[in-house]
Amino acid sequence: MTKRRVVVTGIGAVTPLGNDISTTWENIKAGKSGIGPLTRLDQEKFPVHVAAEVKDFDIEKYIPRKDARKMDRFTQFALAASIMAVEDANLEITPELGLRTGVWIGSGIGGMETYEQQFMNFIEKGQRRVSPFFVPMMIPDMAAGQVSIHFGAKAINSCSVTACASGTNSIGDAFKVIERGDADVMITGGAEAPITNMAVAGFCSNTALSLNPDPQTASRPFDKNRDGFVIGEGAGIVILEEYEHARARNAKIYAEVVGYGATGDAFHITAPAPEGEGAARSMQQAIDDAGVAPEVVDYINAHGTSTYYNDLYETKAVKSVFGEHAYKLAMSSTKSMTGHLLGAAGGVEAIFSVLAIKEGIVPPTMNIETPDEECDLDYVPNEARQQDVNYVLSNSLGFGGHNATLLFKKI
Numbered sequence: 429m430t431k432r433r434v435v436v437t438g439i440g441a442v443t444p445l446g447n448d449i450s451t452t453w454e455n456i457k458a459g460k461s462g463i464g465p466l467t468r469l470d471q472e473k474f475p476v477h478v479a480a481e482v483k484d485f486d487i488e489k490y491i492p493r494k495d496a497r498k499m500d501r502f503t504q505f506a507l508a509a510s511i512m513a514v515e516d517a518n519l520e521i522t523p524e525l526g527l528r529t530g531v532w533i534g535s536g537i538g539g540m541e542t543y544e545q546q547f548m549n550f551i552e553k554g555q556r557r558v559s560p561f562f563v564p565m566m567i568p569d570m571a572a573g574q575v576s577i578h579f580g581a582k583a584i585n586s587c588s589v590t591a592c593a594s595g596t597n598s599i600g601d602a603f604k605v606i607e608r609g610d611a612d613v614m615i616t617g618g619a620e621a622p623i624t625n626m627a628v629a630g631f632c633s634n635t636a637l638s639l640n641p642d643p644q645t646a647s648r649p650f651d652k653n654r655d656g657f658v659i660g661e662g663a664g665i666v667i668l669e670e671y672e673h674a675r676a677r678n679a680k681i682y683a684e685v686v687g688y689g690a691t692g693d694a695f696h697i698t699a700p701a702p703e704g705e706g707a708a709r710s711m712q713q714a715i716d717d718a719g720v721a722p723e724v725v726d727y728i729n730a731h732g733t734s735t736y737y738n739d740l741y742e743t744k745a746v747k748s749v750f751g752e753h754a755y756k757l758a759m760s761s762t763k764s765m766t767g768h769l770l771g772a773a774g775g776v777e778a779i780f781s782v783l784a785i786k787e788g789i790v791p792p793t794m795n796i797e798t799p800d801e802e803c804d805l806d807y808v809p810n811e812a813r814q815q816d817v818n819y820v821l822s823n824s825l826g827f828g829g830h831n832a833t834l835l836f837k838k839i
Contacts, residue, residue, distance in 0.1 A: 434606045435839060436682040437674050438517025438667030439779045440509040444480035444660050444766055448512060452776075453783055456791050457812045461765050463643040463658050468623045476632055478643045479623050480660030480767025491578075498561045499574060500539030505663035505772070506571035506619035507578060513615065514579065517667040517679060521579045521613075528612040530583035531576045532602040533619060533665070534594030536771030536826070538568030540624045568771075571619045571663075583611040591826030592731070593690075594618050595664060595774025600688035600834055602668055612673045617775030619663035631659060634698065638734065647768075648795035649732035649761035650739050650803040657733040660767030664775025666782070682782040683820075683836040686720070689713030693829030700737055700825060704745030707731075710831035711749045711821060718835050720819070723753045725835075727790050729777045729822040730807075732761020733768055738825065743803045758815070760808040764794040774824040778834060781820040785838045788816055 439449050444462025446452040455462065465471070466479040487496040487504040490511050496504055510533075514521065521529050542565040549557045564570055569587035576585045584605055588597035595618025602616035622628075631637045638656035640646035647658040674681060691713065693706035700707065715722055731742055747754045762780050769776055784790055789812055796809040818838045825831050 433671035437669045437679040438513040440512030442505045443662040500542040501621035503571045509663040509665040510575045513665040526580040529581040530611040531572045532616045533572040534588040534598035535568040539566035590830040593824040593826035593830040593832040594771035596824035596832035614668040617665035618772040620770045620772040649734040652798040652800040654734040658767035660769045683785045684839045687714035687718030687835030689833040691831045700741045704741030706831045708745035708748045710833040714833040714835040728759040731823045731825045760793040781822045
């Protein structure tokens with residue numbers, strides 16, 4: 429079977445750095461942080477006092493309030509980012525094209541805020557006060573469902589729930605849908621709104637979150653003094669399109685998707701496999717899928733969570749795949765500025781990856797102050813770098829041993 433080529437023709441995002449991609453990207457290039465004081469919850473209940481919150485988001489810019497009230501926050505993010513991405517692609521989804529347009533949007537935990545609110549209604553007021561929209565607002569696939577309904581996208585409609593790899597798995601799976609000919613256009617990425625009492629409490633209990641009270645320095649991937657990730661929220665959506673379909677309508681093209689890898693650690697529910705062997709296999713799969721040599725990769729957008737084992741084992745995985753070339757390529761973690769958007773991270777970071785190619789700019793890893801002798805690659809410390817970028821790998825690694833990698837190419 430001949431593989432069809434797949435390109436990125438539209439991007440849209442809601443992030444802690446901005447409610448659109450242009451604001452977000454300008455802040456990324458400037459090394460600005462979207463992390464601030466935890467305001468969505470009562471700080472006194474938690475040892476964590478910082479978060480990467482979306483600020484001043486207004487869903488009514490995109491849909492009527494009566495419709496928005498039937499959606500959890502994560503779905504609102506996904507729909508807003510999808511509307512921006514479709515507009516950016518200058519794509520008109522006609523009834524005819526709708527039959528060849530699919531949606532694949534992932535989320536790690538879905539409507540946690542809705543679940544908590546409705547559970548309290550049940551406890552305090554009884555069953556009759558639980559919303560009839562509770563289940564469809566809560567389930568993780570509803571972001572994809574609402575986007576599909578909004579645009580009349582009637583090809584495959586799916587959702588990957590693979591923890592922090594959800595966005596990347598979704599884009600990779602959507603890429604394969606077009607590649608094999610089952611759709612011509614896919615609206616894909618990830619969305620998450622996990623800054624809720626139970627989600628934050630759970631991450632605090634398993635000691636995953638940074639206890640650093642300074643918003644500007646709390647997220648510090650690959651720095652020796654890192655102490656955990658900063659929880660974030662938002663959505664990142666890309667429009668994938670079959671190459672000839674995009675050319676026929678004279679669409680602008682950000683980059684080509686040429687490789688996808690997905691592996692399982694089969695090791696531990698939260699810890700990565702020793703030496704990062706699962707992540708290494710995922711990267712190698714993406715490279716093999718593209719049919720290129722590892723040495724062509726110029727930049728890796730790392731998972732880079734600012735936790736000890738992730739940063740160490742991802743570094744080791746890169747060394748095992750790339751050998752001496754590992755010391756020649758650039759590798760940075762944009763989570764140093766966005767925080768960790770969990771299931772949305774892969775969607776947002778895929779956008780950063782294609783913009784790095786399009787503009788020839790490698791985003792920095794901020795807050796590297798004390799070098800870690802175990803993490804000794806080029807993490808683009810503290811300042812963005814201008815350079816020609818032809819191939820970018822984007823990694824996402826999730827609880828449960830999920831590893832996912834995308835490979836993008838300049839076109």
